[in-house]
Amino acid sequence: MAKLLKKLTLLIFVFALICPLLFAQESEAQKAYNQGDYLQAAQLYQEQLQNTSKPSAALYYNLANSYYKLGLTPKALANYYRAWRLNPRDKDIRHNLTFVMAQNVQSLIPSDVPESAFNLFFYLSIIELEGLLWLLGWLFALVLILVLITSNKKLRQILILTTICIGLVGVWYWVRLPFDTKPLAVVNKTKAEVRSGPGENFPVNLSVPRNHIVEIEDRKGQWSQILIPSENTQGWILKEDLEEI
């Protein structure tokens, strides 16, 4: 018992030591942001990102805010988008993302999709959707076992309901997955040239404005093939002209 108490005390001591350090770093970044030292804030948030295996939406959001204040809008946009993918229900993230997109003639919600449908479709993040699917799976297994043991009528109904839920969530997940896994990028060059092939020798077909979000379809050396959904046009652009999301 005494040994256990000793271990517990040690654990609490170590935790107490580490915790303030963790929070101190965050407050340092926040402090830098509040003082208008956005570069320092961005560096600190970037460090936190590098030191964590599970970056949070808030961390991406704060980093994006720092980049935005620095005038690095493409980087800000990319990080807001990452934050939104992790937490699509967050109002602050949604506001800042749509705010920056609107400044660049873009809209998060496609014009032909009702806002309520969009909000419902993106109510859960893809991680949450996957978690929900597994949770329903476990519930199904549990109810199935109980039904096999007891043959209870109510449990049978619950089993049917769970199966329907799994089917619906499964379809939702399957439809959502491409939206969350397709590689996107933000154009980080003013009027970036888009060519018909992966090389300087191919003619420039169009130019894309800075901060425009594009889909990456292929990569070849220093070039990325992009799709501009708003124009339904494809082309090749230098990788260095893109900030990948």
Add this chain to the structure above:
Amino acid sequence: MPFKKIILFICFLFSYISVFAQTQVYVRVDKTYVEVKEEISLTLSVSSDSTDIKSPTMPSLPNFNIYSSGQSRNVSMINGKVSVNVRFNYILSPRFAGKSTIAPFTIEVGNKIYKTEPIDIEVYRAGQSNASSNNANQNSAYAGAVAYKDKIKNTNKKANTSSTNTKQTNTANIPQRQQLPAFFMTAHADKKEAYLNEQIDLRIRFYQSQSTFGNPQYDRPKMEGFIFEDIKTNQGYETLAGVKYHYIEFVTALFGILPGKATIGAAKVDYVPSNGVMEAFDMFFSSSSKPKTVDTDPIDIIIKPLPQEGKTSAFSGAVGSNFKIETSVDKPTLFAGDTLVLKTVISGVGNMRSIDALPPLDLGPSFRIYDSTSSSNSKITEGKLGGTKEFQTIIVPRTSGNFSIPAFKLQYFNPEKNAYETVSSQEIPLKVLPAKEDQQENSVQFFSQENAPQGKRVEKISSDIYYLKNEGISPLTKTLTAVKELGKYNYLLFVVIGLALLISFLKKGEIEFFSSQKTYLRARRKISKAQTMNDIAPALQEYLSAKQGQALGITTVAQSAKNLKLELSTSTLLNSFWQELEMLKYAPADTLKNTVALKQSVQKALNLLKQIEKEVK
């Protein structure tokens, strides 16, 4: 032996060819003395018998804005020899006055690296030009390449104008001579006078009645005072003075950008004539076929200013015909504070680049309008350059109400009719609803015009991003993320479901076993909790009924031993115990509650139950 000699000769010939396998790389600019923001045309030419020509690596040119204007590639087979000619074209626009250097380009041809020589460019500000510098512009600048590993056949001398070189007039008419030269050029502009931004078609033809070594190299003329777009390239045959000529025609659309005289410079073609077998051998043995040049005379065009009569403030700068203007919005109804995208598309026949901006849009204080962004698209229809220009304007309504985006008027000059024409878009109705609650909460407050309080109004001055966030995760996110993060352990789910289904499938009776087990346990529980002797009999009766799958009466219980196929001893025990219980029904109440007797009977019943369960199973 003659056969051996032939083989030896062929080997010798091939080795000779391989020794003289040549790659020429050179870079050329059309001028070395330019005004700031004037355009320099730079051409990197590669001629090689290797088809493996990579894209060139451009040097860092911080003093210039660079635009690629495409590439051309010609592959020809002459006397069984493959010859590739690639030209990479760039437009350079100097950014600063002073002396700048175009650093060497590098290019990989057939696994060998070639590097061009640097070119010095002198850039002056408007009005600084002097006579000496003009001389520099007279001849196009030309820089030979330095090949590291290969021989270079240097042709960077201006070719002699031999008897076969003939300058031609700037009309399409072929010189009326008794005998035309084997190679000559013509240049023809369809107009001598044109309005600002009016399309002028320039047709340059290169005629040849003899073959050439390699491909003739065409040098575009200098086109000062014009912007231009290549329309097409034609080729065909024409018989002139009884001689069949092959011609290549380059058609270019020009647009005058400044009133006054503008000049189309001399177009030039470099070629190496081939007259017969002997000259083909000359290629290998100290050639007598030297590179030659034909060119055209410059053409002067008068660019007239646009008339002032009929010109209004709606004039966009567009010159051409069939212009249209269309507007659309991404949503006809929106909330105050939301973003509206107004798309304006101008289309027509003419130079779209001349349309700089939209006419100003005034929607009053109820709207905030942001600067427009634009993109243009060129299209050639029946030899005329046209296309579309699209403007996107962000509009944010500040108040609710019914509004309309007024029609845009676009005036353009039609040179065919020598008059200004005006087209207009449709008016777009717009419904703005009061700002959403969440927008109001977030310190941005909009008031509808109708409901606006009298006196001081709250007005949105600007928008900004929201402040930093704390690391807060909702319980929903926490739970679902935790389940997701079980990772591979989640796959145990399938094992569990699989096992459950497998067991139920393989041992169908398992379910009945559970059910049977439940009956036994219930009977045991009831017997154990018996308060009187009379509580034991119903529990035993219920158990035996369940085991036989039918309700048993008091009289039929005794037959259970037979039905359940119990052993004789168990059967005897059951019957005697059942009789005992039957007898006890008539016993006085005290006897029934006798704890000692009750305990003994309970124990007896439990043992019996256990024995029956064992045998029935």
